[in-house]
Amino acid sequence: MTRGHEGKTAVISGAAAGIGQAAAVRLAGEGARVVIADRDNADETLGLIESAGGKAIAVRCDVSNPASVSTLKEAVERNGGRCDVLVNNAGIYPMQPFDEITFEDWRRVLSVNLDSMFLMTKALTAGMRGRGWGRIINIASDTVNLMVPNLVHYISSKAGVIGFTRSLATEFGERGVTVNTIAPGLTRTPGTLNQKIPGGVSNEELFDRMANTQSIKRSEVATDLVGAVSFLASDDAAFITGQTLYVNGGLTRST
Numbered sequence: 001m002t003r004g005h006e007g008k009t010a011v012i013s014g015a016a017a018g019i020g021q022a023a024a025v026r027l028a029g030e031g032a033r034v035v036i037a038d039r040d041n042a043d044e045t046l047g048l049i050e051s052a053g054g055k056a057i058a059v060r061c062d063v064s065n066p067a068s069v070s071t072l073k074e075a076v077e078r079n080g081g082r083c084d085v086l087v088n089n090a091g092i093y094p095m096q097p098f099d100e101i102t103f104e105d106w107r108r109v110l111s112v113n114l115d116s117m118f119l120m121t122k123a124l125t126a127g128m129r130g131r132g133w134g135r136i137i138n139i140a141s142d143t144v145n146l147m148v149p150n151l152v153h154y155i156s157s158k159a160g161v162i163g164f165t166r167s168l169a170t171e172f173g174e175r176g177v178t179v180n181t182i183a184p185g186l187t188r189t190p191g192t193l194n195q196k197i198p199g200g201v202s203n204e205e206l207f208d209r210m211a212n213t214q215s216i217k218r219s220e221v222a223t224d225l226v227g228a229v230s231f232l233a234s235d236d237a238a239f240i241t242g243q244t245l246y247v248n249g250g251l252t253r254s255t
C-alpha cells in the first residue's frame with residue numbers, strides 16, 4: 001500500500017461498520033489521520049486501524065442531527081482542526097413497500113441520507129476551501145438507475161445525493177475542492193446481511209440474484225469500494241469533479 005494520504009485528515013461518516021469501515025481502514029493504511037463519525041461505537045474500526053499502525057479517533061455523531069454535527073465539528077477542531085477529505089457515507093436503507101412508508105419513515109431516510117450531506121459539508125469544509133485543497137466523496141447507490149421495489153424513500157434520497165454532488169462541484173471547483181459520488185451495487189455489509197426483505201426473499205437469494213445481473217458474477221464486498229475512495233481522495237483525481245462512479249461489478253440489466 002502507498003502512503004499517498006500522508007498528512008491528510010479524513011472524516012468518514014458511518015465508519016463503525018460496512019463500507020465506511022473499509023474506507024477508514026484503507027485511508028488510514030495510506031497515511032491519513034481518520035476521524036470516524038458514527039452514531040454507534042466504533043471500537044472495532046479503531047482496533048483495525050491501530051493494529052495496522054494507523055491513526056484514528058472516533059466521535060459519536062448522528063449525522064442527521066444539527067447539534068450532533070456541531071459537536072463533531074468541535075471535536076475535529078480539537079483534533080488539529082483539519083478535514084481534507086470528507087467521506088459522507090452514513091446511510092440507512094429500510095426496505096418497505098410504498099403503502100407502508102409513513103411520512104415519519106420518509107423524513108428519517110431523507111434526513112439520514114441527504115440532510116446529512118448538507119450538515120456535514122457545511123460544518124467541515126470551510127478549512128479545505130480556505131486552503132485550496134479538498135475532496136468530498138458522497139456515497140449514493142446504483143439503485144438510482146434500477147427498477148427496485150420497496151425503496152422509494154431510499155432511492156429518492158440517493159438521487160438527491162447525486163444532484164447535491166453535481167451542484168456543489170460547480171461551486172467548489174475554483175477552490176481546489178472536488179465533489180464526487182460513488183454508487184455501490186448491493187454489497188455484503190452488516191446492514192445488508194441483516195436487512196429485512198419484504199416478500200419472503202432471503203438475503204442470500206437477493207445477493208445471488210444481484211450477482212447474476214452483474215458482469216462480474218460474485219457478491220460485492222466493502223473492500224471492492226475502497227480503491228475508488230482512495231483514488232477520488234488523491235491528487236491524481238484533481239480534475240475529476242461532479243461525477244458518479246458506479247462500483248457494482250458492471251450491471252448488465254435492471255432487476
Ligand SMILES: NC(=O)c1ccc[n+]([C@@H]2O[C@H](COP(=O)([O-])OP(=O)(O)OC[C@H]3O[C@@H](n4cnc5c(N)ncnc54)[C@H](O)[C@@H]3O)[C@@H](O)[C@H]2O)c1
Nearest residue numbers: 014016017018019039062063090091141186187189190191
Ligand atoms: N451495502 C450496500 O449494498 C449498499 C449499496 C449501495 C449504497 N450503499 C450505501 O453505502 C453506505 C454504507 O452502507 P453499509 O451497507 O456499509 O451500511 P451499514 O448499515 O453496514 O453501516 C452503516 C454505518 O452507518 C452508521 N450510521 C447509520 N445512521 C447513522 C447516523 N444517523 N449517523 C451516524 N452514523 C450512522 C451505522 O451506525 C453504521 O456504522 C450507505 O450510505 C448506503 O446507502 C450501500
